[in-house]
Amino acid sequence: MSNRLEVIDAAKSFGGVLALSEATLTAESRRILAIIGPNGAGKTTLINVVSGVYAPDAGRVLLNGTDITGRRAFEVARHGIARTFQNVALFAGMTVLDNILLGRNMLMKSGVLKCGVFWGAARSEEIEHRRRAEEVIDFLNITDIRTAPAGSLPLGLQKRVELGRALAADPKVLLLDEPMGGMNLEEKESICRYVLDVVEMSDTAVILIEHDMGVVMDISDHIIVLDQGRKISEGTPDHVRNDKVVIEAYLGKEHAA
Amino acid sequence: MINRETGTFKRTYAEDLAIYRTPLPKIAVAVIAFVVFVIIPWQGSEYWLGILNLIGIASLGALGLNILVGRTGQISVGHAAFMSVGAYTAAVILREFPGTHWILAMLGGGCAAALAGMFFGIPSLRIKGLYLAVSTLAAQLIIEWIINHWPWLSGGAQGSIYIQAPTFPWIEDGALVSRKMEANLHYYYLIYVVLAIGILFALNLFRSHLGRAFIAVRDRDIAAEIIGINIFRTKLVAFGIASFYAGVTGVLYTYFYSIANFESFTLLISIQFLAMCIIGGLGSILGSIFGAIFITMLPIVLDFMLRGVGGAVFGWDDAAASAIMPQWNLIMFGGLIMFFLVVEPDGLAKMWRNFTDYFRVWPFPYV
Numbered sequence A: 001m002s003n004r005l006e007v008i009d010a011a012k013s014f015g016g017v018l019a020l021s022e023a024t025l026t027a028e029s030r031r032i033l034a035i036i037g038p039n040g041a042g043k044t045t046l047i048n049v050v051s052g053v054y055a056p057d058a059g060r061v062l063l064n065g066t067d068i069t070g071r072r073a074f075e076v077a078r079h080g081i082a083r084t085f086q087n088v089a090l091f092a093g094m095t096v097l098d099n100i101l102l103g104r105n106m107l108m109k110s111g112v113l114k115c116g117v118f119w120g121a122a123r124s125e126e127i128e129h130r131r132r133a134e135e136v137i138d139f140l141n142i143t144d145i146r147t148a149p150a151g152s153l154p155l156g157l158q159k160r161v162e163l164g165r166a167l168a169a170d171p172k173v174l175l176l177d178e179p180m181g182g183m184n185l186e187e188k189e190s191i192c193r194y195v196l197d198v199v200e201m202s203d204t205a206v207i208l209i210e211h212d213m214g215v216v217m218d219i220s221d222h223i224i225v226l227d228q229g230r231k232i233s234e235g236t237p238d239h240v241r242n243d244k245v246v247i248e249a250y251l252g253k254e255h256a257a
Numbered sequence B: 001m002i003n004r005e006t007g008t009f010k011r012t013y014a015e016d017l018a019i020y021r022t023p024l025p026k027i028a029v030a031v032i033a034f035v036v037f038v039i040i041p042w043q044g045s046e047y048w049l050g051i052l053n054l055i056g057i058a059s060l061g062a063l064g065l066n067i068l069v070g071r072t073g074q075i076s077v078g079h080a081a082f083m084s085v086g087a088y089t090a091a092v093i094l095r096e097f098p099g100t101h102w103i104l105a106m107l108g109g110g111c112a113a114a115l116a117g118m119f120f121g122i123p124s125l126r127i128k129g130l131y132l133a134v135s136t137l138a139a140q141l142i143i144e145w146i147i148n149h150w151p152w153l154s155g156g157a158q159g160s161i162y163i164q165a166p167t168f169p170w171i172e173d174g175a176l177v178s179r180k181m182e183a184n185l186h187y188y189y190l191i192y193v194v195l196a197i198g199i200l201f202a203l204n205l206f207r208s209h210l211g212r213a214f215i216a217v218r219d220r221d222i223a224a225e226i227i228g229i230n231i232f233r234t235k236l237v238a239f240g241i242a243s244f245y246a247g248v249t250g251v252l253y254t255y256f257y258s259i260a261n262f263e264s265f266t267l268l269i270s271i272q273f274l275a276m277c278i279i280g281g282l283g284s285i286l287g288s289i290f291g292a293i294f295i296t297m298l299p300i301v302l303d304f305m306l307r308g309v310g311g312a313v314f315g316w317d318d319a320a321a322s323a324i325m326p327q328w329n330l331i332m333f334g335g336l337i338m339f340f341l342v343v344e345p346d347g348l349a350k351m352w353r354n355f356t357d358y359f360r361v362w363p364f365p366y367v
């Protein structure tokens, strides 16, 4: 099966600030779509609109043809869209394992009575989901910290755990908001590896926001460049790298020549 | 090693999911169960069993409130009102349908309270913290008003309904008979069996997906929503469960006193239950019990001290001590809440954990 997320002419403004306008993109299985742009370009806003944090002022969001525009965030998640946050949003007091299990919480259906009795249905459900969570933990090489409180970890590991929480949901679409922000080269490389593996081994479509141009050029199949809420360029890494408009936006006019 | 995590490896997820994962707590629980269900009833005097009964009932109520306040982070000052919903529902069921089994009436009381709790929990969709506290305060006052103003419901001007004592099966001269609960000992078993069920239920909830959802909603509601947790539903479930506990608590008071009486369910009682959660430890099961013991024993110990110390030092007679008692009770109550909020916000349960942590590594505290 293959998944497809389409955003068509989405717009969002805050007060007078037009954070996003006429944003159009398509993300598909087995491809990494990167979104780049200077600070305040509207990248996070785009992800917020897709994941249901904000309803767009205009435009539509389609997941495999189903219109999910303006749905509440938890419904969007239940449709199969998972995300990470630019500023990590883990549950600091819970263990790494519990944080990752929480990624699968919405898939668990036992009601109050079953949970309170636990023996039987709730228990086997918990074990089944636990198995998948442990797979994710193995995949991300965080076995040794699985019982540590998430809040006690350094930022790099927290970002990895948050990626795990999103992956644990077996999402159709994965939205990554600067998953390598603040990391050193080695850490970035391992995150790249994980993202590439996900794309290769599952049907998950990936949208990646990243400031590190080296990373973006290396691993993405398609790049969209935003500036002041608008798409100013898009195409393959090679195309974008040599696009005058992009260089202007990043470095100012005088460098473009 | 029986008391350390090291050396007990889990081979299956099922083992890792067990409530007690090292042998020592299992032994401790067995010992506690033996003491609670055999030693105490066998040795306890009627006077002490009476006090233990009050502690047991309060523990159940505090546990319920702690699921809502401590685990889910939704403050409620209407807990006693939901107890009264349970109490009056059971009393009315028993009055209108005299043949009904008291267990059914108790469940009915719990369910009615759960519905009321969920109804008054609806505002939690929009409001948090202090505002939610005020809205649950409204629930407390509305329910109190209804009980005092609808005599057909609450049994007239005094707002109280007398009930028949519950019965239990008993063997007499080789024949199975039905006996009325009359001694504190009988109620002791009723209360502590219900409390044990309540504790088990909560332990199970906490290790299920619902338990994780509660904490997620409490700690970061936006992140919780993003990972697909229906926050509103989770909050309502927490209100429902907490109020079910409250309802059963109210029914237990009613059975124990043989009367459903609104004075047992005032705003002050709601606040006392909040105090049990804070003093015992927010979100902790053990803490709920510690808190219940503490708040129940406070006036008793204080009374004893005022009479003893006051008599010896100031030469007070009984009347003088009794006169000053209510004020002292309130002062101590307020002072202790402030003490715990400032000095040990995680409550008695945390103090207990520090104590056991010490023994976890004993006799090598430096490893």
Ligand SMILES: Nc1ncnc2c1ncn2[C@@H]1O[C@H](COP(=O)(O)OP(=O)(O)OP(=O)(O)O)[C@@H](O)[C@H]1O
Binding pocket: A014, A017, A018, A019, A037, A038, A039, A040, A041, A042, A043, A044, A045, A046, A086
């Ligand atoms: N909740 C909000 N309220 C008001 N303004 C907002 C809000 N969220 C974003 N904005 C504004 O929208 C614009 C785009 O912000 P956004 O966070 O999407 O940028 P970004 O591309 O993610 O930047 P960065 O690279 O710094 O993360 C900015 O001008 C920002 O100030």
Ligand SMILES: [Mg+2]
Binding pocket: A043, A044, A045, A086
């Ligand atoms: Mg951003």
